[in-house]
Amino acid sequence: MARHDRTRLPAAERRRQIITAATRLVAERGFWGLSMQDVAxxxxxxxxxxxxxxxxxxxxxxxxxxHRDAEDARALASLLGAPPLGVPSPxxxxxxxxxxxxxxxSPSPSLREVCAAVVRRNASQPEIVRLFAVxxxxxxxxxxxxxxxxxxxxxxxxxxxxxLAKAAGGxxxxxxTARRVMALMDGVQLQWLRSPGSDLIQLWADTVGxxx
Amino acid sequence: MARHDRTRLPAAERRRQIITAATRLVAERGFWGLSMQDVAxxxxxxxxxxxxxxxxxxxxxxxxxxHRDAEDARALASLLGAPPLGVPSPxxxxxxxxxxxxxxxSPSPSLREVCAAVVRRNASQPEIVRLFAVxxxxxxxxxxxxxxxxxxxxxxxxxxxxxLAKAAGGxxxxxxTARRVMALMDGVQLQWLRSPGSDLIQLWADTVGxxx
DNA sequence: TTCACTACTGAGCACTTGTAAAGTATTAGG
DNA sequence: CCTAATACTTTACAAGTGCTCAGTAGTGAA
Numbered sequence: 111m112a113r114h115d116r117t118r119l120p121a122a123e124r125r126r127q128i129i130t131a132a133t134r135l136v137a138e139r140g141f142w143g144l145s146m147q148d149v150a151x152x153x154x155x156x157x158x159x160x161x162x163x164x165x166x167x168x169x170x171x172x173x174x175x176x177h178r179d180a181e182d183a184r185a186l187a188s189l190l191g192a193p194p195l196g197v198p199s200p201x202x203x204x205x206x207x208x209x210x211x212x213x214x215x216s217p218s219p220s221l222r223e224v225c226a227a228v229v230r231r232n233a234s235q236p237e238i239v240r241l242f243a244v245x246x247x248x249x250x251x252x253x254x255x256x257x258x259x260x261x262x263x264x265x266x267x268x269x270x271x272x273x274l275a276k277a278a279g280g281x282x283x284x285x286x287t288a289r290r291v292m293a294l295m296d297g298v299q300l301q302w303l304r305s306p307g308s309d310l311i312q313l314w315a316d317t318v319g320x321x322x
Numbered sequence: 323m324a325r326h327d328r329t330r331l332p333a334a335e336r337r338r339q340i341i342t343a344a345t346r347l348v349a350e351r352g353f354w355g356l357s358m359q360d361v362a363x364x365x366x367x368x369x370x371x372x373x374x375x376x377x378x379x380x381x382x383x384x385x386x387x388x389h390r391d392a393e394d395a396r397a398l399a400s401l402l403g404a405p406p407l408g409v410p411s412p413x414x415x416x417x418x419x420x421x422x423x424x425x426x427x428s429p430s431p432s433l434r435e436v437c438a439a440v441v442r443r444n445a446s447q448p449e450i451v452r453l454f455a456v457x458x459x460x461x462x463x464x465x466x467x468x469x470x471x472x473x474x475x476x477x478x479x480x481x482x483x484x485x486l487a488k489a490a491g492g493x494x495x496x497x498x499t500a501r502r503v504m505a506l507m508d509g510v511q512l513q514w515l516r517s518p519g520s521d522l523i524q525l526w527a528d529t530v531g532x533x534x
Numbered sequence: 535t536t537c538a539c540t541a542c543t544g545a546g547c548a549c550t551t552g553t554a555a556a557g558t559a560t561t562a563g564g
Numbered sequence: 565c566c567t568a569a570t571a572c573t574t575t576a577c578a579a580g581t582g583c584t585c586a587g588t589a590g591t592g593a594a
Binding site for chain 3: 116118120145146147157158161166167
Binding site: 537545 | 573588594
């Protein structure tokens with residue numbers, strides 16, 4: 111792989127490019143199926159060139175997930191900061207962790223609204239949703255480099271939805287509602303990703319039924 | 323890999339052993355992450371020895387899925403044949419395809435009963451559930467050898483649940499109920515697989531709420 | 535006992551994997 | 565212009581990939 115059209119990029123920019131490419135590839139093949147060579151080729155550099163930026167294959171995965179977390183936090187900010195119409199955070203991946211109740215005076219959005227917003231956002235980025243779907247399943251085994259990450263993530267999301275459900279108040283206990291919402295979300299997204307023509311927003315609206 | 327304790331097995335038996343081992347490994351690493359060498363080692367033979375039985379890596383995957391289909395059909399038979407307490411078919415994998423209405427005189431079980439039975443069975447075989455969870459996500463990309471299989475499977479399951487829902491009758495349209503049930507099932511199973519101590523049966527009972 | 539059959543091995547192919555070491559070319563700051 | 569930092573390449577490696585081919589050893593039937 112001789113590169114003579116050497117385009118030298120500043121580290122930050124190259125890193126962003128790498129993460130974008132790697133995200134797409136991991137979504138397609140999973141982490142075990144990911145090859146550094148493919149990522150490098152996609153970025154127009156050699157494999158050691160790639161390793162110069164991410165250190166190792168595990169390092170690359172960590173970079174991807176950290177980038178996602180940052181993106182989610184950003185998206186959350188605009189979700190909570192703006193009136194309930196801002197761009198929300200990814201679904202199978204919403205990091206609603208930052209303080210929820212001490213909001214900036216705007217009335218905290220309802221569970222239904224948050225879900226709708228998350229769904230709306232995810233509908234626009236199937237690649238990311240697929241990334242999380244694949245990684246989430248792959249990381250079920252404890253020796254996967256992202257195992258701990260996804261265990262923590264599941265707990266975090268459940269806690270977040272539980273808080274929302276508690277605020278909303280409903281017949282079922284909030285923890286139960288949380289489990290149900292999360293399960294529905296993940297399940298519907300899988301169905302969506304597998305039927306090419308389908309519309310996630312419509313699918314969710316149909317399926318969700320009576321949320322509190 | 324010198325094998326001097328050559329234990330020669332009849333083809334059927336060896337094949338069964340291979341499929342069992344491969345099932346476990348695919349559940350752990352996915353299909354992309356599966357190595358023929360690992361499977362061979364697990365069975366106490368060499369890689370060409372393994373290939374003698376399954377032909378190729380893709381052939382191995384096909385064998386796994388076909389074996390699962392057969393198992394599911396068998397389980398379905400006893401589910402429908404016996405009073406609603408027989409051993410049912412796997413959840414993320416229930417092949418309820420054979421004629422459902424022309425049953426053998428026994429009253430066809432309700433949707434709720436079928437779900438409960440499926441859940442009961444899956445609770446006893448987390449390895450299988452994980453296999454399907456991993457493969458289902460991995461095969462989202464169209465060039466995965468099991469892609470078509472899982473597309474067809476999703477449609478089949480949706481149709482089957484729809485039929486059950488139609489019989490049960492409820493407020494929502496049967497197709498919607500089907501999507502919801504399938505999504506819930508897949509989602510709850512993911513949660514279950516990720517929390518080591520949890521009990522799937524309990525989890526399902528809590529989460530499912532008001533099925534028709 | 536012989537013979538066809540078949541489960542299986544050993545060696546090896548052409549290739550890809552992730553990673554290390556060392557060097558080169560480009561850029562930024564003084 | 566010079567120098568330090570750094571983005572990147574070349575080369576290499578040891579191991580692993582799925583798979584083929586040619587052979588060997590055990591088995592059941594004639």
